[in-house]
Amino acid sequence: MEKPAYIHETELKVRDYECDLQGIVNNANYLHYMEHARHEFLLSAGKSFSDLHEQGIECVVRRIEIEYRVSLRSKDVAVCRLYLRREGPKYIFYQDIYRKADGRLCTRGKVECIVTIRGRVTRGDELESYFKAYLN
Amino acid sequence: MEKPAYIHETELKVRDYECDLQGIVNNANYLHYMEHARHEFLLSAGKSFSDLHEQGIECVVRRIEIEYRVSLRSKDVAVCRLYLRREGPKYIFYQDIYRKADGRLCTRGKVECIVTIRGRVTRGDELESYFKAYLN
Amino acid sequence: MEKPAYIHETELKVRDYECDLQGIVNNANYLHYMEHARHEFLLSAGKSFSDLHEQGIECVVRRIEIEYRVSLRSKDVAVCRLYLRREGPKYIFYQDIYRKADGRLCTRGKVECIVTIRGRVTRGDELESYFKAYLN
Amino acid sequence: MEKPAYIHETELKVRDYECDLQGIVNNANYLHYMEHARHEFLLSAGKSFSDLHEQGIECVVRRIEIEYRVSLRSKDVAVCRLYLRREGPKYIFYQDIYRKADGRLCTRGKVECIVTIRGRVTRGDELESYFKAYLN
DSSP, X not given: OOOOOOOEEEEEEOOGGGBOTTSBBOHHHHHHXXXXXXXXXXXXXXXXXXXHHHTTEEXXXXXXXXXXXXXXXXXXXXXXXXXXXXXXXXXXXXXXXEETTTOOEEEEEEEEEEEEETTEEOOSGGGHHHHGGGOO | OOOOOOOEEEEEEOOGGGBOTTSBBOHHHHHHHHHHHHHHHHHHTTOOHHHHHHTTEEEEEEEEEEEEOSOOBTTOEEEEEEEEEEETTEEEEEEEXXXXXXXXXXXXXXXXXXXXXXXXXXXXXXXXXXXXXXXO | OOOOOOOEEEEEEOOGGGBOTTSBBOHHHHHHHHHHHHHHHHHXXXXXXXXXXXXXXEEEEEEEEEEEOSOOBTTOEEEEEEEEEEETTEEEEXXXXXXXXXXXXXXXXXXXXXXXXXXXXXXXXXXXXXHGGGOO | OOXXXXXXXXXXXXXXXXXXTTSBBOHHHHHHHHHHHHHHHHHHTTOOHHHHHHTTEEEEEEEEEEEEOSOOBTTOEEEEEEEEEEETTXXXXXXXXXXXXXXXXXXXXXXXXXXXXXXXXXXXXXXXXXXXXXOO
């Protein structure tokens, strides 16, 4: 498999409260990691999630697919890498999480977002200027 | 669309800390709702997640697909309904969350789990006795 | 010790994701339980936290003391009981959490809140009408 | 006020899901920050929380006092500083969280822990060797 051309990377150290009684990071927390990684990417592209919110613009998640391969544990560092596609009104984030110590792929995610302005779904052009350089 | 034949239902009131700065339940928390609903179902079928864990048996999530349609908010009650299929070693939970006040479908989820014993993947038969009555 | 005259009670079943790798409810989650219990109390008194927020009125936590005596675990039900005092601008919630199965006291909490309107601290009178019946 | 002699520092960037509908970091999440900071400190002292757990040694929180002064928000970086005292069987962590941008003190916390071995409270000497250099 050809390696995807990631455009952004965020490192997050596992926090022990994120692990559940199985001793592994609880499945929901990977969505937290992925959200934080998207927002860090958005910041690096010049815009913050909270600023958008204050302008009435929301980037809303519509669909997530996530495949769990290797469990992260206490002391692990997650490397969250992503790239981005646009399909009409949808921005699709491909987000893979690796374990830093050995580079193993832990989860693969696909997150579809749409843009709303004051609650109404838009064609997504509001974020085009921020993301243009990253779409191909 | 024919209505699925749900086999279990759990009601969860939205807690305000589950809402993020958009004022809606954060996307990761639906995975928490769904996990709690599965574990409640498991309990109703005669077994607890923590007891299984103590016996070295883990029900591990391998893949989740979730579609977000309507956002839950403060004061809403989520009705989490599910049914179950088995495909070889995989147990597949179909989990839909409704808003109690008006019955609207908020999220649709599909959660694939496998069973491990002391870390090794099994053919899944360990849970068959608990789930048999619910599989069709 | 004389038993306090609680004015409100909320039951919460432990959710497995709230337990950490020690197998017990993580210490931060008791603050979540206590917050949810306060908001349920507020609702029962005729007002919601989110409605207040939309009016620019915030009930802000200033100080928490919490004593952990007995750990809650998977399958336990927490019974969150509270009573309320006012000291000038401060509303002080005394919040105790019991384990339902045997009535044991698990945590004792004291939560001091103040009221702000559009970011400015007030003398707290905005909430007096809702809480009056419960103060003594 | 004389500035305390902190012995450890951890930086944590606020994640948007940690903010609630008031737009500020939810009060329970500061306990998460403080726990992560303690575990990072423990790691720097040569021991991990999860390794201790596997040896049957638990560092259990018995009491927390936390004072909230300034709210952290989206995009803020929390600087978590701590120092440590021992009082008989109790290890007391004094944990202050500052906002990185302007150095303002956001929360002050005092966390009392005891040590248990396979569920029994000890005199705390098991951790003395790790903490000795930091106690005074």
